């Protein structure tokens with residue numbers, strides 16, 4: 291009770307867009323998630339989207355909690371299903387701006403198939419994937435993004451599985467927009483969110499974020515801030531980089547930038563084109579019959 295009273299004395303700069311009745315949040319101190327939520331809100335405001343038509347969808351895990359903390363229309367869905375849920379929302383109400391914010395475990399393991407097919411179809415949604423290289427909430431198991439050699443609770447001798455290169459995967463599957471930043475690239479991250487949110491088609495941004503409690507501890511990475519500084523020191527910005535050639539590891543460069551920014555027909559545009567084609571063909575058929 292005392293704590294709550296103390297917290298209520300301070301006004302958070304994003305208070306208007308957060309559910310303050312849910313504070314204090316459950317995230318660990320120096321986790322990157324707070325920075326990413328702030329960047330997302332700033333990006334949305336910068337893009338000038340109608341906040342009343344902005345919807346956030348999250349899956350399960352630490353990042354999945356975002357849906358519960360933002361004061362927007364938001365949905366906390368089941369494990370791995372944030373993308374199909376978001377796709378359904380967008381197709382049902384195309385005036386909405388729909389943003390999935392979820393973690394690497396949720397989006398790339400159980401939800402992996404949904405991600406590649408939404409990208410292939412170019413469904414008009416935005417996906418922010420917070421990559422902390424591990425399953426944080428459930429005890430530090432290997433994720434599909436855990437770097438080779440990294441320790442986790444299911445890889446006590448070091449991970450021997452090749453991780454996914456998320457931007458390469460999204461680009462290969464057909465995403466209209468694919469970017470990667472670390473949580474310390476605050477301004478660029480905000481700009482990227484603003485850019486993708488107003489772009490048509492399937493847009494994907496990966497944010498490398500420190501998991502101070504689990505990944506840092508298992509890999510002797512120090513505090514969340516130490517980990518964040520390490521990521522920043524390894525970061526190189528190269529917008530021209532081929533996303534297929536920039537996988538992440540334990541100590542190689544973290545190539546950041548906007549690698550894909552293209553326009554191609556969205557899923558809904560293809561549906562409309564298909565209906566028009568069908569109508570034209572039917573008319574042609576009717577003409578032939580009449581003659």
Ligand code: SF4
Pocket residue numbers: 316317318320321322323352422426427500501502503504505
């Ligand atoms: S477990 Fe890791 S990812 Fe989850 S809140 Fe803590 S620091 Fe963040």
